Amino acid sequence: MDSRRSDSYHSQRPAMPLAVKILVAGGFGVGKTTLVGAVSEIRPLRTEERLTDRSVGIDDTTGVEQKTTTTVAMDFGRITLRDGLVLYLFGTPGQDRFWFMWDELALGALGAVVLADTRRLADSFPSIDYFERRGLPFIIGVNCFEGSFRYESEEIRGALDLDPDIPVILCDVRQRESGKQVLITLVEHVLAVMARRQRTVGAGY
Amino acid sequence: MTGSESEWLDEEAGPVVRPYALTRGRTRPQTREGFDLIAIIAAAATASFAPPGAGPEHLAILELCVRPHSVAEISAKLRLPLGVVRVLLGDLLDHGLIVVRKPAVTNQTPNEHVLKEVLHGLKAL
Numbered sequence: 001m002d003s004r005r006s007d008s009y010h011s012q013r014p015a016m017p018l019a020v021k022i023l024v025a026g027g028f029g030v031g032k033t034t035l036v037g038a039v040s041e042i043r044p045l046r047t048e049e050r051l052t053d054r055s056v057g058i059d060d061t062t063g064v065e066q067k068t069t070t071t072v073a074m075d076f077g078r079i080t081l082r083d084g085l086v087l088y089l090f091g092t093p094g095q096d097r098f099w100f101m102w103d104e105l106a107l108g109a110l111g112a113v114v115l116a117d118t119r120r121l122a123d124s125f126p127s128i129d130y131f132e133r134r135g136l137p138f139i140i141g142v143n144c145f146e147g148s149f150r151y152e153s154e155e156i157r158g159a160l161d162l163d164p165d166i167p168v169i170l171c172d173v174r175q176r177e178s179g180k181q182v183l184i185t186l187v188e189h190v191l192a193v194m195a196r197r198q199r200t201v202g203a204g205y
Numbered sequence: 206m207t208g209s210e211s212e213w214l215d216e217e218a219g220p221v222v223r224p225y226a227l228t229r230g231r232t233r234p235q236t237r238e239g240f241d242l243i244a245i246i247a248a249a250a251t252a253s254f255a256p257p258g259a260g261p262e263h264l265a266i267l268e269l270c271v272r273p274h275s276v277a278e279i280s281a282k283l284r285l286p287l288g289v290v291r292v293l294l295g296d297l298l299d300h301g302l303i304v305v306r307k308p309a310v311t312n313q314t315p316n317e318h319v320l321k322e323v324l325h326g327l328k329a330l
Contacts, residue, residue: 017306047280110315184328188324
């Protein structure tokens with residue numbers, strides 16, 4: 001009997017965890033995959049999407065028979081928070097023309113960490129702009145590379161023209177404890193943003 | 206399994222780029238399920254119940270998902286592009302061979318309870 005066979009199969013099947021995700025964004029070489037790897041319980045995995053140039057949306061290829069393909073790669077890691085709750089960390093693809101991939105990543109994300117390098121602060125502007133426009137809560141993690149001058153959080157906040165409530169945290173993404181602290185800061189910030197939005201709604205706006 | 210082999214084909218298939226040869230030219234699943242990157246997939250039956258039209262990649266997904274895996278993990282572990290994995294998952298779902306658990310958050314407003322659980326879990330790491 002089909003049903004009996006599948007019942008016994010179902011009863012043996014491990015429970016399906018609930019999944020949440022956090023994004024790690026920032027410029028090329030800023031340490032996104034290093035952060036993912038430092039806190040992930042698995043070696044970071046890479047998933048790829050292949051696109052025709054038509055879907056990338058840079059050229060009008062109407063009527064052109066030959067399509068070329070582009071690969072956009074995303075590195076991600078996993079943290080089992082408790083039995084039945086899994087957090088995925090996704091590094092965002094760096095190339096600006098893959099914004100549509102960011103849309104998919106951002107959908108349903110709890111929030112984002114924008115990693116910044118003080119030597120190339122401008123590299124984090126596109127990520128900041130993107131999350132501000134989208135209304136996705138984010139924090140800034142300043143990756144303190146060896147040899148880079150140590151700035152105060154407030155100086156960096158000023159240079160990035162950030163709202164005063166957005167946390168700026170100095171970190172070393174190679175260290176698991178430091179990476180963990182970055183994620184805790186983000187989730188606390190997301191909770192604070194939610195509480196503030198609820199108060200605003202409650203006040204009748 | 207009652208389906209004929211033709212159910213695994215799509216007559217509307219456009220020009221085929223190589224990875225999509227596995228999906229016979231289809232670029233998105235034919236079901237309404239969109240298969241979020243972090244949707245969790247588990248096999249509802251062993252590979253031996255797959256219909257004759259199932260390809261080795263369908264079977265590989267069923268074997269991998271004896272333990273639940275996210276869509277992104279399936280793509281990474283089987284080295285298949287995400288779009289291909291989604292089409293194959295659509296086939297498997299149509300045939301009742303997998304079950305899907307959607308992510309905790311599917312829009313822009315995360316649930317406070319889930320956030321607090323995540324925070325608690327991170328602090329306990």
